Amino acid sequence: MARTNGAAATNGTQVTFLEAIKQAMFEEMERDPTVVLLGEDVGVYGGAFKTSEGLLERFGWERVIDTPISESAIIGAACGMSYLGLRPICEMQFIDFIVCAFNQITNFVAKGHYLWNAPAPMVIRGPSGGGVHGGPFHSANPEMYFVHTPGLKVIYPSTPYDAKGLLKAAVRDNNPVLFFEHKFLYRRIKGEVPSGDYTVPIGKAVVRREGRHLTILSYAAMMHTALEASDALAKEGIEAEVIDLHTLLPLDEETILNSVKKTNKCLVVHEDTKTGGIAGEIAAILFEKAFQDLDGPLVRVTSLDTPVPYAPTLEEYFLPNAKKVFSAAKELARY
Amino acid sequence: MKKELTRQQYLDLYYYMRLNRAVEDTMVKLFRQNKIVGGLYSSLGQEAISVGTSYALEKKDWLAPMIRNIGALLVKGVPPRDIFMQHMAKYDSPTKGKDGTSHFGDLDNLHIVSPISMLGDLIPVMVGVAMAGRYLGQKIVAMTWIGDGGSSTGVFHEGLNFAATQKAPFVLVLENNLWAYSTPVGRQVPLENLADRAKAYGIESYIVDGNDVVAVYSAAKEAVERARAGEGPILIEAKTFRRLGHAQHDPAEYVPKEMRSYWEARDPITLHEKFLTSEKLLDAGGKKEIEQKLDTLLASEREFAENSPLPPGELAETGVYCTGDECHKIRAKWERPIAEVTPPKSSVAAVWTIPGFGSGKGSGGANAPIHFGDTQTAVGKPASEAKSANDGKPVAKVAVKAAAKKTAKTARATASRKARR
Ligand SMILES: Cc1ncc(C[n+]2csc(CCOP(=O)(O)OP(=O)(O)O)c2C)c(N)n1
Ligand SMILES: [Mg+2]
Numbered sequence: 001m002a003r004t005n006g007a008a009a010t011n012g013t014q015v016t017f018l019e020a021i022k023q024a025m026f027e028e029m030e031r032d033p034t035v036v037l038l039g040e041d042v043g044v045y046g047g048a049f050k051t052s053e054g055l056l057e058r059f060g061w062e063r064v065i066d067t068p069i070s071e072s073a074i075i076g077a078a079c080g081m082s083y084l085g086l087r088p089i090c091e092m093q094f095i096d097f098i099v100c101a102f103n104q105i106t107n108f109v110a111k112g113h114y115l116w117n118a119p120a121p122m123v124i125r126g127p128s129g130g131g132v133h134g135g136p137f138h139s140a141n142p143e144m145y146f147v148h149t150p151g152l153k154v155i156y157p158s159t160p161y162d163a164k165g166l167l168k169a170a171v172r173d174n175n176p177v178l179f180f181e182h183k184f185l186y187r188r189i190k191g192e193v194p195s196g197d198y199t200v201p202i203g204k205a206v207v208r209r210e211g212r213h214l215t216i217l218s219y220a221a222m223m224h225t226a227l228e229a230s231d232a233l234a235k236e237g238i239e240a241e242v243i244d245l246h247t248l249l250p251l252d253e254e255t256i257l258n259s260v261k262k263t264n265k266c267l268v269v270h271e272d273t274k275t276g277g278i279a280g281e282i283a284a285i286l287f288e289k290a291f292q293d294l295d296g297p298l299v300r301v302t303s304l305d306t307p308v309p310y311a312p313t314l315e316e317y318f319l320p321n322a323k324k325v326f327s328a329a330k331e332l333a334r335y
Numbered sequence: 336m337k338k339e340l341t342r343q344q345y346l347d348l349y350y351y352m353r354l355n356r357a358v359e360d361t362m363v364k365l366f367r368q369n370k371i372v373g374g375l376y377s378s379l380g381q382e383a384i385s386v387g388t389s390y391a392l393e394k395k396d397w398l399a400p401m402i403r404n405i406g407a408l409l410v411k412g413v414p415p416r417d418i419f420m421q422h423m424a425k426y427d428s429p430t431k432g433k434d435g436t437s438h439f440g441d442l443d444n445l446h447i448v449s450p451i452s453m454l455g456d457l458i459p460v461m462v463g464v465a466m467a468g469r470y471l472g473q474k475i476v477a478m479t480w481i482g483d484g485g486s487s488t489g490v491f492h493e494g495l496n497f498a499a500t501q502k503a504p505f506v507l508v509l510e511n512n513l514w515a516y517s518t519p520v521g522r523q524v525p526l527e528n529l530a531d532r533a534k535a536y537g538i539e540s541y542i543v544d545g546n547d548v549v550a551v552y553s554a555a556k557e558a559v560e561r562a563r564a565g566e567g568p569i570l571i572e573a574k575t576f577r578r579l580g581h582a583q584h585d586p587a588e589y590v591p592k593e594m595r596s597y598w599e600a601r602d603p604i605t606l607h608e609k610f611l612t613s614e615k616l617l618d619a620g621g622k623k624e625i626e627q628k629l630d631t632l633l634a635s636e637r638e639f640a641e642n643s644p645l646p647p648g649e650l651a652e653t654g655v656y657c658t659g660d661e662c663h664k665i666r667a668k669w670e671r672p673i674a675e676v677t678p679p680k681s682s683v684a685a686v687w688t689i690p691g692f693g694s695g696k697g698s699g700g701a702n703a704p705i706h707f708g709d710t711q712t713a714v715g716k717p718a719s720e721a722k723s724a725n726d727g728k729p730v731a732k733v734a735v736k737a738a739a740k741k742t743a744k745t746a747r748a749t750a751s752r753k754a755r756r
Contacts, residue, residue: 033677034667036470060681062470068500070493073459077497080463083442084471085667088463104490107451108460115434116449118442119657121665150655174657174665 012194018186020160020193021051021125024167025089027197029059032087035171038065038074039091039126048093049127049186071100075124079109079176082120087171092126095180096140109176110151123170125179128156129221129271130308131319132184139308139315141220141272146178147249147281153202154249156180158223160191162246165200173202182221182271189224205252207259211239213333214265214296217256217282219245222269222320229269229325238333240267248278256282257290264295265332269325274302296335301328338553345616348390348548350625352382352604355406357629358415361637362422366583370641372424373435378403380546380578381512383603384480386410387551388508388571391559392478397464399448399457399479400437403510407480408437411445415633419640427639432646433654446475454485458494458507462568465503472671476562478506478555484515484523486532495568499536502567506558509570510545512577517589530572538568545573546603549610 015023029035037052037059043066046053056064067074071092078088092098098105105124112118130139146152153175157163163181170177208223209230218226223244230240241259245251260266266286268279279300286298301320309315340348359377366375378385385406389398392411400407405418420428421435429439430449440449448464450457461477468475481491486509498505511529513520526532533540539561543554551573558569576598580587611617657663674680 030678033673058678058682060676062676063681065501068493068497070459070497072456072490073462073493073497076456076459076490076494077463077466080448080460080465080477081467081470083448083460083464084467084473085665086467086470087665103453104456104459107453108456111451112449113657114655115438116430116440117654117663118440118449119663119665121657153656174659174663 012192014190015160015193016187017160017163017181017189017191018049018051020164020191021167021181022053023193024164024171025052025055026058028087028089028168028171029055029063031197032171033063034086035089036063036065036081036086037089037091038067038078040067040069040074040093042066042091047091049183051181052091071097072104075101075104075109078122078124079104079112079120082122082176083118087121087123089123089125089171092124094134094138094140095126095128095142096137098124098126098142098178099145102145105146105152105176105178106149110149112151113175114151119174120176121174123167123177123179125167125170125181127183127186128180129182129184130303130315131221131271133310133312133315134183134308135310136307141180141270141303143178143180143248144272144276144278147278151176152249153177153247154180155202155247156182156220157246158182158185158189158218158220158244160189161193162200162206162244164193165198166202166246168197169199169202172199177202180220184221185224203247203250203252205246205255206244207241207255208244209240209242211241212263213238214240214267214329215256215259215263216240216242216267216269216325216329217245217279218242218269219248219278220271222271225320225322226269226325228322229329232322232326233329233333236330238330240329240333245278251278251281251285253285253289256285260286260290261293264293265335266294267299267301267325267329267332269301269320271303271319273305274300275305277302296332299328299332301325337547337549338556340549340552342616344390344552345549345611345614346621348383348386348552349604349607349611349617351386351390351406351410352548352607353625353629354409354415354632355382355386356604357633358405358409358418361415361633362419363583365419365423365637371422373422374582374584375422376402376436376582377579378405380598380602381510381575382406383548383551383607384508384510384545384573384575387548388478388480388506388555388573390552391555392476395446395473396475396559397446397448397461397468397477399440399450399461399464399477401450401454401457401480401482401485401510402437403482404480405437408447411447413441413445413447414636416636416639419637420643423640423643424645425640425643426646426650427643431650433650448479455481455488455490455494457481458490459497462494462498462501462503462505465498465505465562465568466501467667469504470676471667471669473668474563474670476504476506476559478508478559480508480510482515483509483511483513483520483529484518486529487515487523495532495536495538495570498568499538502565504562504565505568506555506562507568507570508555509572510575511572512545512575513594514577514581514587514590516581516585517587528572530570533570536568536570538570539566540570540572542572542574545575546598546601546606548603548607 043056283298389407389410424432465477530540
């Protein structure tokens with residue numbers, strides 16, 4: 001069965017994941033003067049990963065703001081800016097540092113609309129994830145801290161097409177959106193993006209590969225691992241339906257349930273650690289809403305419940321990979 | 336130095352302090368009748384700070400109150416009923432019962448940002464408000480308050496430092512009431528004057544007698560004007576005393592008696608009233624008139640509040656997300672030509688650019704490693720050479736250094752020595 005990348009990609013160009021993000025910011029800033037970018041080294045240097053290269057030169061120092069190393073101040077100030085109708089994008093130099101601003105995000109930014117009717121249209125984005133030997137403080141997947149916070153939206157894309165379209169949608173959304181960019185994908189993944197303006201709807205999962213024997217749910221870098229495993233499974237006659245969640249909050253329950261009702265089996269792959277990962281939430285949803293449809297246990301292939309270790313051998317052991325997904329899926333298919 | 340005010344201004348300051356106290360007195364009654372849902376905090380004896388500082392703002396300016404700044408809300412135009420209903424968790428309260436106390440705001444009309452309980456968090460948020468106002472050309476000033484205790488938080492530092500680097504039109508009022516719950520200021524901050532913290536950010540600060548409303552107003556007015564003129568953020572330390580416990584539940588037995596009686600003799604309302612009487616700005620008749628006006632106002636406001644129902648339970652489920660334009664039309668109010676911040680006009684060379692640095696050259700660029708973008712060896716000029724082109728300093732438009740002008744040291748003179756413990 002054919003894979004789909006979710007894109008109506010015609011007349012587009014092949015760009016890296018990183019380039020897609022850069023394009024999204026560039027185009028949104030070009031389109032809307034209320035969009036500003038603030039973060040550490042985003043201006044002169046163009047960002048630690050060069051995601052904002054050229055933006056300062058194009059949009060000037062009032063819109064591309066190099067900040068002190070003060071994550072709480074970055075988030076807090078962006079929130080204040082949003083109250084006057086701006087749509088700030090905050091860059092966390094590495095997403096690991098987002099927890100330094102945890103209070104600003106979860107208590108200030110997330111609660112404003114509910115409590116006092118104050119929307120905070122802002123995006124918080126930054127490089128996340130492991131597999132690049134960044135060690136315990138430069139490899140985090142902190143998405144679930146925020147998925148547990150009503151008032152936020154949480155996005156974690158896997159393709160250049162989605163990264164660009166979702167980031168644009170995030171900028172235009174009236175709510176605070178967290179946008180995680182898996183740094184492993186930055187320059188390793190290329191994909192087609194259309195030449196014109198487009199957005200990808202937040203909260204809508206995408207079926208990457210159709211199948212009937214089991215459903216594999218994943219997102220971000222592990223999406224590619226899941227697809228790799230599904231190719232191997234196909235060779236053994238196991239047809240996995242692979243779904244890219246890409247928005248974790250709000251979660252697209254409908255797409256998940258529709259697929260599991262068809263395949264009757266579900267495996268979740270995520271790079272986040274196991275306990276408290278999104279797989280647990282998905283298990284609960286399936287128990288509540290698809291209990292009768294399940295022909296097997298929900299299977300989780302995740303990282304270990306440890307900090308992300310540094311040594312390549314340790315990290316490799318720590319992370320899920322296609323082999324682990326393959327054997328878990330094979331076992332589940334046989335169940 | 337205190338400013339000369341008009342008769343009306345002197346009387347306004349008096350009226351708002353009386354209103355502040357009367358609103359809080361009413362809430363104490365409501366509290367004793369069990370009509371207030373949560374805790375009740377008091378600004379007894381600190382009214383001159385809330386009123387004097389907020390009175391220095393213009394209508395378009397933004398403020399964010401802390402829990403003891405009911406007076407600032409009143410000056411900004413919040414009706415007392417809203418404050419009563421917030422405390423009573425009523426359906427008609429600004430947050431419809433979703434939050435209490437001074438935790439509410441008004442983006443569209445009054446320009447008030449709601450506080451949250453976490454101390455200090457308002458500081459960076461109001462810095463953002465100030466920056467956005469400047470960006471949109473609105474010429475606004477943003478103001479918020481912090482306690483002596485709250486000035487120990489990390490966000491206080493992050494926020495003020497960021498404000499300073501950005502020269503944001505921001506005024507921070509530090510209410511040093513000598514206590515942070517049961518902890519005396521000396522164990523919060525090892526400084527005689529908390530205003531000294533401003534030195535660390537290279538910004539201007541004033542010290543003012545927080546129980547002298549005219550002095551507070553004068554300092555605030557000067558600070559607001561300077562911030563508006565682009566001189567950068569200013570910190571005002573107002574020396575005062577928390578006359579009651581941390582909240583209603585706290586008898587504050589840890590406060591030395593002499594300290595309390597010293598400050599009770601320096602009640603800001605009594606002091607200002609004495610001044611008004613001696614200057615023949617207020618007589619017994621005038622005072623009576625104000626009191627009657629307050630009585631009538633608060634009786635009807637209280638009645639309205641008491642008659643409002645509690646919110647229906649189902650309300651709890653609503654409003655977590657903004658659902659789009661039909662929920663909120665988000666529009667920035669531009670008061671400068673947008674062309675100034677859009678290409679081609681905005682696409683100036685970066686003000687910070689120094690030769691041999693930035694624009695990706697020698698800093699990795701497309702070939703940067705997958706993580707740490709800066710681990711490659713730089714090509715191009717050695718740093719020493721690049722430096723000399725510009726005295727080694729980036730030419731920042733948002734210069735960090737505070738303006739050298741020291742004109743408004745004046746307010747400092749009014750700081751009563753005795754006001755310190
Ligand atoms: C970050 C944070 N930690 C603890 C508290 C609990 N708390 C509320 S008020 C307070 C004391 C505040 O003292 P100060 O800042 O001097 O203000 P004051 O009460 O004197 O007005 C404390 C510890 C809080 N609200 N926020
Ligand atoms: Mg205090």
